[in-house]
Amino acid sequence: MSITQMKDFQTHNLLEVENLQMHFPVKGGFFRRTIGAVKAVDGVSFTIRKGETLGLVGESGCGKSTTGRSILRLLTPTGGKVIFENEDITNVNGKRLRDIRQDIQMVFQDPYASLNPMQMVGDIVSEPIHNYYKNKNKEELKTEVMDLLTRVGLPEEAYYKYAHEFSGGQRQRIGIARALALKPKLIIADEPVSALDVSVQSQVLNLLNELQDEFDLTYLFIAHDLSVVKHMSDRIGVMYLGNIVEVADKHSIYDNPMHPYTQALISAVPDASKMGEKRERIVLQGDVPSPENPPSGCPFHTRCPKALDRCSSIKPTLKEVKPGQHVACILYD
Amino acid sequence: MEVVHNKNSQTENSTTKPQKSMSPWAMARRKFMKNKLAMISLSYLIVLGILSFLAPYITTADISRVNIGDMSLAPSAEHWFGTDTSGRDVFTRLLYGGRVSLLVGISCTAIILFIGTLIGSVAGYFGGAVDSMLMRFTDFILNFPFLVFVIVLNAILFGIVSGVWVLIVVLSILGWGGVARLVRSKILSEKENEYILASISIGCKPGKIILKHLLPNVLTTVIVQATILFATMIVAESGLSYLGFGVPQEVPSWGNMLAASQQPEVLQNMPWIWVPPALVLILTILSINFIGEGIKEALNPKSYR
Ligand SMILES: Nc1ncnc2c1ncn2[C@@H]1O[C@H](COP(=O)(O)OP(=O)(O)O)[C@@H](O)[C@H]1O
């Protein structure tokens, strides 16, 4: 690769996350001293290219939301780097941070708790614009918000209603309209459909897909459900206990999973294309360890069916094992 | 033809014009208005308030002077509730007393809510060092020996601030601790909601998040607390005045009027002097409580969440 090509490649990465760590202090004892840490995110790295969707999967509690919130700097990471459009935003604050947030928005998981019950839907969706463009003409703003509401599939009357008058799916649409209002470049969708009825899920997913083309969006799409991620993503990152164990394009993940954890996850997904053909299901033993006291070495070794002795002492790092497929496992060293 | 056409398009316009739907507040108001006991209580308080604040226009009796000729008269057509041991009309004093007692109640409640909500919400929202500092201070205020402080502050402030305002300042300075703690704890749990994260990510500044997003959602608690405070402050005024540490004796207040019953003769033989203020006080406290219950019920989050 020539230097110009390298440069080109770099500029196409919208987001780079390098060795991100978010350790929440655990306070206790008589003086409320810090006596430990919840290692919610413990060295996560990935990149997202402009226009693509990176799916992030993992069991509940593995640190997906924390990763998303650290990128938007709703949390300040305790280590590592978040690089957005070639700018290190890990420690920016104040006005610059506020400016950056125009370009990164979030769709939240809980359709009920993510909308202020005391605000009219119109106000919820205009608020982001109002925050950044104080002097915007009132009528213009209203038209813009009405257009947004229609675009996400809500009637214009929704403008004058309150969140409690809508169903879960409609509430997520309101949340999506709010995230779109500032015309961001990156949207972090944190399990946007996991609280919805299965019948509504695909409608909201389709909407997100349509909007991606229309508004030139890049998604970090978080889910705990592999089938949802498959529908949405170009590439997929698999998380376990605060670590990324494998990142690859979605076909590699589904057809040729390499990390034992990914293999176990995939084996549990009912596969339509291989109907009838019995796939061997890998059942993992034991429970996920606590992030407050993670195992030494590879975080997965306590449950890994292929674990070697070395696994408890050496922490594997992500390595490109096949072109575009990064795996953190010493089996491939 | 044209007229008809015009009319048609107009009605069409008005039907397609989107209807504003009810805000959670409007829904609560409607629910409150259906609560009879609360509405009766509210009417009582409003009437009492109007009578008290219009006292100078309603009554003609002079209560600023001792009237030796009219001492301790039983109720009559001229003096509806009789006169007290100094010959002053009890009905008139009751209304003027209402002015003072309600003023103390309202002012203290307002000041306490302001200080308590400000400190509680800042502590709750920012957390960390700001929180522990403010809460240390709140605990300090909460643990102060109330009566001692009232007496001392009363003595210090006497002369600097006039009459009832001494008591109002003293009660307010000592009274906000509970509200601050309550608001803080409510904010702490409310800020965990994702809509607060959302408001940060859409560029709201801390002041706006507290005022526009957090406070409206903890206001339920604050309002209910306000009714309790209002009642407590009126009782505190009466109690302190009864003991002689409240409103200056020459100022009529329900507490000062009740203090007259400290004389055994009045207590036993002249019920018209102390029963009216006692009754009005009890009714006022009861009404405030009923209103508080009504508000609590109307704001029950289950009705709109
Ligand atoms: N503010 C916080 N303080 C302490 N621990 C937290 C906090 N937020 C999350 N955690 C912990 O971090 C871990 C990862 O949480 P989260 O990122 O929400 O997981 P996921 O979104 O994958 O379900 C969990 O063990 C959770 O309890």
Ligand SMILES: [Mg+2]
């Ligand atoms: Mg989560």
